[in-house]
Amino acid sequence: MRATVLVRPKQGILDPQGDAVRESLRHLGFAVGGTRIGRVVDLEVDGGDAAAVRAEVERMCEQLLANPLIESYEIELVG
Amino acid sequence: MIRPEPRPTIAVVVFPGSNDDRDAAWALRALGADARLVWHAEEALPADTGAVVLPGGFSYGDYLRCGAIARFSPVMRTVAAFAAEGGPVLGICNGFQILCEAGLLPGVLRPNASLSFVCRDVSLRVERSAPPFTSRCEPGQRLVIPVKHGEGCWYAPPELVDELDAAGQIVLRYERGENPNGATADVAGVANDHGNVTGLMPHPEHAVDPMLGSGDGALILASLVDAARERSRTPIPV
Numbered sequence: 001m002r003a004t005v006l007v008r009p010k011q012g013i014l015d016p017q018g019d020a021v022r023e024s025l026r027h028l029g030f031a032v033g034g035t036r037i038g039r040v041v042d043l044e045v046d047g048g049d050a051a052a053v054r055a056e057v058e059r060m061c062e063q064l065l066a067n068p069l070i071e072s073y074e075i076e077l078v079g
Numbered sequence: 080m081i082r083p084e085p086r087p088t089i090a091v092v093v094f095p096g097s098n099d100d101r102d103a104a105w106a107l108r109a110l111g112a113d114a115r116l117v118w119h120a121e122e123a124l125p126a127d128t129g130a131v132v133l134p135g136g137f138s139y140g141d142y143l144r145c146g147a148i149a150r151f152s153p154v155m156r157t158v159a160a161f162a163a164e165g166g167p168v169l170g171i172c173n174g175f176q177i178l179c180e181a182g183l184l185p186g187v188l189r190p191n192a193s194l195s196f197v198c199r200d201v202s203l204r205v206e207r208s209a210p211p212f213t214s215r216c217e218p219g220q221r222l223v224i225p226v227k228h229g230e231g232c233w234y235a236p237p238e239l240v241d242e243l244d245a246a247g248q249i250v251l252r253y254e255r256g257e258n259p260n261g262a263t264a265d266v267a268g269v270a271n272d273h274g275n276v277t278g279l280m281p282h283p284e285h286a287v288d289p290m291l292g293s294g295d296g297a298l299i300l301a302s303l304v305d306a307a308r309e310r311s312r313t314p315i316p317v
Contacts (some may be wrong), residue, residue, distance in 0.1 A: 011235070014261065016194045017167075067144060067180070069187050070234060 001045050001059045002078040003057045008038035041065055050077050080255060086113040087129040087307035092158065094119045094149045094176075094207040099135035099171065099284060106284040107132070112298060112304045119152035123146055128306030130167040130211065131158055132166050133174025134229075145230045146176030147187055148176045157262035167175060167306045168276045169299075172228055175268075175278030184271055184278045185243060186235035190263025191228070202254040202293060203267050203281060211306030212270075215298045222295040223249075224281035226259050226267075231280040233262040233269065240264045 008017045015036050022035035043060075045053050057075050066073040089112045093100045104114035114126050124131065149155070153176075162168045162183055163233075170178040179182040191197060200223050208218040208281055216222070235243070243249055251268035258265045260280070268279035283296030295314035 011170060014108050014192060014232070015188065016192050018195050045089075066145070067147070067187055069236075070189065 005041040006074045049051045094138035096138040097136035103284040106287045129311040133170040135172030146180040150181035170278040189232040196229040197259040214302040221295045231260040
């Protein structure tokens with residue numbers, strides 16, 4: 001089964017990378033407001049049981065993929 | 080007859096991507112310690128280890144988040160056990176990031192607010208003057224020590240910062256107007272609740288000889304050497 005994890009900086013956490021990209025977009029003439037940058041992690045996980053895979057990926061997020069102090073995450077399962 | 084002071088063993092952990100390990104070992108040796116480089120894949124520290132230093136660098140290429148992967152190195156289990164029994168552990172720069180990711184220190188290090196890598200001397204104020212890291216400093220003493228990092232913006236939620244402040248866990252602050260990275264409450268160094276684990280963004284190992292601009296870092300590292308010596312004198316309860 002494939003899983004996609006979206007990791008985002010939590011609201012209120014300074015995201016200088018997002019700010020820099022927003023400024024660049026504005027220089028290009030795009031009217032953008034808030035710009036936040038996170039990361040995408042695509043995973044192939046053994047097992048066909050969606051609930052079990054989701055629980056497994058949640059443990060991955062808690063232990064390594066996200067830092068709960070500053071980041072939130074979402075898990076999408078595919079196939 | 081005057082006996083020379085014993086040279087306590089201080090383990091300097093080398094992660095893949097560490098680059099200040101040799102500077103740290105050199106500085107600690109110059110200040111009277113027997114510094115030993117310990118590869119991260121080791122599961123044990125030298126038997127008579129009196130203190131541990133996690134040096135600066137870019138462990139695992141800073142992939143994912145700075146320090147996030149290094150904290151799973153085999154040696155880190157031993158470092159955590161050493162810290163749990165009161166052993167002094169100092170994390171410098173990347174070492175600070177690793178200790179935060181490992182949950183041994185509060186907060187987390189984020190990219191500098193300016194998004195620029197900073198490499199310069201900064202003025203610091205000693206907020207906590209106590210063993211094992213700042214016993215040789217006066218409270219409020221001003222130190223000049225260089226920083227060099229891209230991700231040194233220490234962050235913790237405001238209520239946690241207040242708690243740490245009240246508990247005396249803020250060890251060093253950037254002086255007013257000197258904050259090089261946007262760190263919350265100007266925090267440059269923070270300790271755990273027992274005070275035996277500390278992380279700093281500034282590099283004391285690069286400031287142990289006035290000929291190189293400042294000798295102030297020697298106050299911090301010599302405090303650590305004192306603590307390591309003290310620990311090696313005290314038998315550890317089995």
